[in-house]
Amino acid sequence: MKKKFLVTGGSGFIGSAIVNMLLKNNYIVFNLDNEFREKKYLKTKHKNLKNIKCDIRDYKKIEKYFKNIDTVFHLAFINGTNFFYEKPDLVLDVGVKGMINVMDACKKHKVKNFFLASSSEVYQNPIKVPTDENVPLVIPDPNNPRFSYGAGKIISEIILLNSNIFKKSIIFRPHNVYGPDMGYNHVIPEIIQKLSKSKNNIKIQGKGDHTRAFCYIDDFVKGVELLIFKGTNKNIYNIGTSREIKIIDLVQKLIVLSNKNIKIIKTNKKLGDTPRRCPDLKKISKLGYKPKVSLDMGLKKTYKWYIN
Ligand SMILES: NC(=O)c1ccc[n+]([C@@H]2O[C@H](COP(=O)([O-])OP(=O)(O)OC[C@H]3O[C@@H](n4cnc5c(N)ncnc54)[C@H](O)[C@@H]3O)[C@@H](O)[C@H]2O)c1
Numbered sequence: 086m087k088k089k090f091l092v093t094g095g096s097g098f099i100g101s102a103i104v105n106m107l108l109k110n111n112y113i114v115f116n117l118d119n120e121f122r123e124k125k126y127l128k129t130k131h132k133n134l135k136n137i138k139c140d141i142r143d144y145k146k147i148e149k150y151f152k153n154i155d156t157v158f159h160l161a162f163i164n165g166t167n168f169f170y171e172k173p174d175l176v177l178d179v180g181v182k183g184m185i186n187v188m189d190a191c192k193k194h195k196v197k198n199f200f201l202a203s204s205s206e207v208y209q210n211p212i213k214v215p216t217d218e219n220v221p222l223v224i225p226d227p228n229n230p231r232f233s234y235g236a237g238k239i240i241s242e243i244i245l246l247n248s249n250i251f252k253k254s255i256i257f258r259p260h261n262v263y264g265p266d267m268g269y270n271h272v273i274p275e276i277i278q279k280l281s282k283s284k285n286n287i288k289i290q291g292k293g294d295h296t297r298a299f300c301y302i303d304d305f306v307k308g309v310e311l312l313i314f315k316g317t318n319k320n321i322y323n324i325g326t327s328r329e330i331k332i333i334d335l336v337q338k339l340i341v342l343s344n345k346n347i348k349i350i351k352t353n354k355k356l357g358d359t360p361r362r363c364p365d366l367k368k369i370s371k372l373g374y375k376p377k378v379s380l381d382m383g384l385k386k387t388y389k390w391y392i393n
Contacts, residue, residue: 087113088112091154092104092107092157093118093141093157093187094202096116096120096127096136097127097161098262098268099160099305099306104116105129108134110313111133114131114133114135117161119161122164122268142179142183143186147186147187148193148194151193154191158202162176163179166270169231169232169233170230170231171230180233180240184240184244188245195250200313201242201257203241203257203321204259205258206235207239208222208362209223209224210223214363215364216364217367246319252318255312255318255320256320257308257312258324259324259325260300261297262299263299263383267387277388283347287349288350289350294331295332295358295360296329298362300376301376308324308374311373320368322369323365323366
């Protein structure tokens with residue numbers, strides 16, 4: 086009999102890519118998503134896919150869908166920096182209540198395996214870059230709503246690590262995943278949008294000397310797939326690339342792709358922005374993870390998608 090997977094947040098950018106990967110592996114997939122995001126990324130129609138519109142904060146509604154599920158991928162979360170500042174209570178409600186409900190439903194129906202999407206945001210300003218999975222998790226300022234997101238992820242991780250209901254529970258921490266059709270609340274689409282509207286210049290936050298390591302969605306999903314088969318119980322894995330790039334250099338690459346003669350203008354930096362972010366990937370590399378898509382190729386594909 087085909088194994089049944091349940092994905093929360095499977096209509097989102099990463100969720101839809103994971104749903105497609107699961108369908109390719111011939112699993113039956115239940116997607117629980119309340120379509121909070123205005124944009125629904127999951128376009129797939131498949132006999133093995135069942136989309137259920139519901140809010141993970143509503144235990145009574147979601148519980149029955151966990152019956153006979155083998156593995157849960159928990160991704161539903163409120164993303165986008167604006168939401169962290171404007172609706173930190175919602176971020177935490179979905180993050181914490183949602184996690185507890187999903188765990189309770191798993192317990193009731195004896196789900197075997199659990200994969201939790203955490204985030205690189207749990208490290209905030211890490212004491213070590215590249216950052217490995219053992220670097221301490223921090224909430225630098227509980228009064229800054231910016232950290233509602235990281236706090237929700239840390240709480241979810243702690244809940245999972247302290248439960249013993251699964252045969253296999255795995256946490257993955259995505260680091261700056263990008264690609265075509267990823268929405269507009271991320272740095273790459275934001276820059277592309279600005280460039281498309283601009284004639285002579287583009288404004289960036291600060292000096293643009295903060296860094297990120299961007300991972301193309303196809304490489305990311307291969308990492309997740311690897312964890313299904315080779316990841317081990319109660320382990321945490323960074324997924325991303327180790328190509329650290331300054332934001333100003335990223336903007337420059339996108340300017341080249343735009344074929345425009347545009348000047349970069351530096352402005353004041355936003356509070357809470359992490360200066361450097363780059364994962365240490367030794368742990369997942371040992372399982373065979375090797376990102377293949379170069380930044381230039383990934384940016385080209387992404388740029389083309391947004392411009393079209
Ligand atoms: N994109 C990245 O680079 C990145 C980086 C770090 C972590 N993550 C994590 O990976 C996961 C997927 O990210 P994404 O980029 O696909 O985000 P996304 O916002 O595109 O997807 C999240 C999905 O969750 C759904 N959702 C929100 N609240 C819900 C609720 N109450 N009930 C049911 N569904 C709800 C949304 O409608 C959306 O479809 C998230 O947990 C995110 O925090 C992503």
